[in-house]
Amino acid sequence: MSKKTYAIAIRDVIAQEMRRDENVFIMGEDIEILGGIFGCTRDLYKEFGTERVRNTPISEAGFIGAGLGAACAGMRPIVELMYMDFTLVAMDQIINQVAKTRYIFGGRAKIPLVIRGQQGIGRGNAATHSQSMETIFMHFPGLKVACPSTPQDAAGLLRTAIRDDNPVMFFEHKALYADKGEVNDDPEFMLPFGKADIKREGTDVTIVANLLYVKRALEAAKELESIGISAEVIDPMTLVPFDKETVVNSVKKTGRLVVVHEAHRNAGWGAEVAAMVTEEAFRYLDAPPLRLGALACPLPFALNLENAATPQVADIVQAARQVCYR
Amino acid sequence: MSKKTYAIAIRDVIAQEMRRDENVFIMGEDIEILGGIFGCTRDLYKEFGTERVRNTPISEAGFIGAGLGAACAGMRPIVELMYMDFTLVAMDQIINQVAKTRYIFGGRAKIPLVIRGQQGIGRGNAATHSQSMETIFMHFPGLKVACPSTPQDAAGLLRTAIRDDNPVMFFEHKALYADKGEVNDDPEFMLPFGKADIKREGTDVTIVANLLYVKRALEAAKELESIGISAEVIDPMTLVPFDKETVVNSVKKTGRLVVVHEAHRNAGWGAEVAAMVTEEAFRYLDAPPLRLGALACPLPFALNLENAATPQVADIVQAARQVCYR
Amino acid sequence: MISKERASRIYLTMHRIRGFEEQVVSLFESNKLRGSVHLCIGQEAIAATVCSNLTEKDYITSTHRGHGHCIAKGARLDYAMAELMGKATGYCKGRGGSMHIADFETGNLGANAIVGGGIPIAVGAALASKMQKRKEVAVSFFGDGASNEGIFHEALNLASLWKVPVIFVCENNGYGISVPAWQSTSVEDISVRAVSYNMPGVTVDGNDVEAIDEAFRAALERARAGEGPTLIECKTYRWLGHWTGDPQPYRTREEIESWKEKCPIKRYGEKLLEQGFTAEELEQLSQQAKKEVEEAVDFALNSPLPDEGKILEDVFYEEA
């Protein structure tokens, strides 16, 4: 174990995996000498050279397509997107090509491709650079979807992603990069996909959250504790596959569910969780599941508006109280 | 009133609106002499010329962006996408540009732009040409989303869309084009956005469906009637704005909800409806809302697989019976 | 120069493709086959000639009009035909159909129903070959219409920068569905677009086996020598409608007939006779193709439908 930031945890896993398997390489914008805007590839080109730490032009659709081709032809590419918002310029390559190639061609291809990058609020990047994209990739089948909320999770999930023979959308959060935590340095340390992590046990209400909102949910849980509400905080870790069992079992215990994410609330992945839990644990529910997410407006630039547009700790506390009728 | 197909209903409204307002024009692939793959622009170039019925190159992102620019500069463009699946190659222009321009620039722009085209199963077009895309556009704010299920609805909603000063994603369904029905020919006939249509009244279970699935839900309702279950079938008509009130009131009456769509079930818009209704009408629910949608695999080509991948009438009947415990 | 062995292979391949496509038309018309089917009759020379220079380890990416590429690259006719019919024995287990047919074992990374969608994939395959120091090349086939998609631009720029062994083969048949090239493509020769990527671009008669071959072999040599990509434009024509039943209001019967005069198979057959092939040899090859196609149709017709119970298999690869 060693203490490091979320960004460095990511970088270290990339380095370890590149050492372990020469077919692993990374490409993206500004990842070479600049080491990526957030430092996730800092200095890697020094060890691995600029063939394996490959700067790309600003052609996201092109280099994601190239990643797919390289994966089909025996490499294990990691593609860094500077902002996950830029999946939008490459959406056909991701949804129609990367996600479907294995299935529609009869299961003959393996596609060990990781598409990773950061998203979210926290740096005043405004509407086109602060979005949460993961819901789309949960909706269209063929991609695994990982969302680490801590340095340790980032390390464990990323290694699993790189070694997976399936395409993985790997969502990091810009406001988490500087977070520090203990990280398992074992070059075989992996966290399984499809296994939710109970970040905090509790008995009165289940709070499901991902990425930045795990932290906020934990803060809310602390506040709730002070008023006598015991919150269980669950981080699904991956949205595809989704660990329904852990969430449903928790709600069977608590009888109450709040889902909170930064993705827009409307038709966000929280709706899926709420609907799924309602289906599976209807008789156990003491209150209707509540969902919190970004408002139905593009994310505004001004900080006070950005805060108003996204769930705050107080909103989570409020929602938990509401489902607990307290 | 006159009897016409869904495709001709669409064509006629485009023609009427182009006659009425010379700023209305249409562009897209193969819409001129071919009249569109599905005939929705047949012969229009003869009346309006090839400036206003404008063939485009295969550059969807480019011509959607051009549509946005033209709308900002005083025109009222209709952009036809041959398949709504192709929104994927133009997703940035739609989600980051078209949807956000008005809001992020301080509300100073009006964007009277309609992006229309067909989607869905029914012609063996397989995975990349049979998808249901509407959920994405419900999730990201800034676009209105219309989904007509009959010739009359197509006409009434399309006119509303063309006259709206906001961007509208207008989803047609390939398997509905040949459907015939009575259509109001009044050149002022419009159907309001945000007003759901109760296609059939009932008392035991509420079935919410769009596009092709309205028909299927109505078939299911007939079968259900034969076993003594009275189903209310609601077509939301527009997903944005969404008429929550009509759906919630219906469920308050029936106590039961089934949502069925062709979009993938997982994180599909049905989850939003189920979660929303659970929130608003929890105490009225006699059973957990059920959702039906395409399975979590790309839509396969073989007809038997395509059928297996998508909800059939029997599945709707089965779901309705389940929520009615019968 | 085309060796005798390769010449007869090209000739056979063209007949296979032609025969296959003709059968598809009649199966479609008799409702044995459904979906989006795009036929390449009239364009056979390009796939046949290009692929005669490749091994099974080289890669191709193909298009919605991909039967010819698939066959030329070495696919079995029976599995291909079964795929078009949505049968369990098809290359894709009936999941892909005509627009999404692939045969990874012969290096065909797939038809691509998204216009232009396959171009960057070929660049990536070529990148893998280069990074693994293998000698394989990748070829991307695409149409004239595809050259107006942004992805074309991005992929060619990448290929040039990275100097990967990829060859871009544009099959310019003058139309994208109903839209004539002049209405969609701001240049007459798509090969001039190579200038934008600092790579060689050449336009050849796409119905002339030898012309295609010469241009392609030069590109192949460049690619194998590590000198990077080439753009080859082959001017050709599709004889049939874009889809079965296409009323074709956008072109004249005379235009179609004039191109039938330029039939690439007939033309190459005449060339081969001049070069010493006998009429019997050629007839034998065309008969062989005919027989293979017929067997493929039988195989496909007699194959079972896919098992609905396995519908969720293969969405993801799972360790056995």
Place this chain on the structure above:
Amino acid sequence: MISKERASRIYLTMHRIRGFEEQVVSLFESNKLRGSVHLCIGQEAIAATVCSNLTEKDYITSTHRGHGHCIAKGARLDYAMAELMGKATGYCKGRGGSMHIADFETGNLGANAIVGGGIPIAVGAALASKMQKRKEVAVSFFGDGASNEGIFHEALNLASLWKVPVIFVCENNGYGISVPAWQSTSVEDISVRAVSYNMPGVTVDGNDVEAIDEAFRAALERARAGEGPTLIECKTYRWLGHWTGDPQPYRTREEIESWKEKCPIKRYGEKLLEQGFTAEELEQLSQQAKKEVEEAVDFALNSPLPDEGKILEDVFYEEA
């Protein structure tokens, strides 16, 4: 030829831009301003010269590095500065910030934080002008890096086919963030890419007002005469990091200094002196700019934050 009136306008505009950008740096460093801010110091000549030829009715689309375009097109400095600070009085009510600033009233259809995103929008505005038989043109500004996005390709092809009055102005500053042009762009002169669209392409010194003006006026004449689009590449350099705090490991101090020698403002000032302007006249213009910028900063600092209660307004236009 640049008239005296226009010359002093260009000079004033360049000073406004420079002064504005310098204030932004210091506001950022003193935490009065946050977010993604991209400064155009060193590149002022392009926006100033181009826009000196436009009226408020002509359209532009801009980029993430858009303050200069916005100001040159006629935006008020105070509203612009307020927008950068996320104030209610800003052009976008504080919702856009630096990367998403627009002023529809002066024809600025917006900065665009998506590289290349604004290019087709300009084509569409030009199309509207043409269809409505107006004489307005549209100008799209974008960087060298943007010329590798697919959307660049699609937009230029469309513009050429449709012969719309749009002028593509590529500000080639040699880098896309840290990536040097040679690593991302397969041609040295981006203007050669015009060949792919059958339109004129020209490269000029982007720090030379007169060179830019000459090229732009030729393009404008073409556009207004209905002859279609032109691609103009202006070679220039950004003096500062891509973002405030950019360590700039990708270039040398010498390189930066050598470009500072080529300061477009200083250069044009010298030119103007030669042409008969007095030192006092120039000083007065630079003082005027300075004063305006200071007032803008005051205005912005003293403006209120946006009202959170109105956060959902303007997502859609609603009839009053």
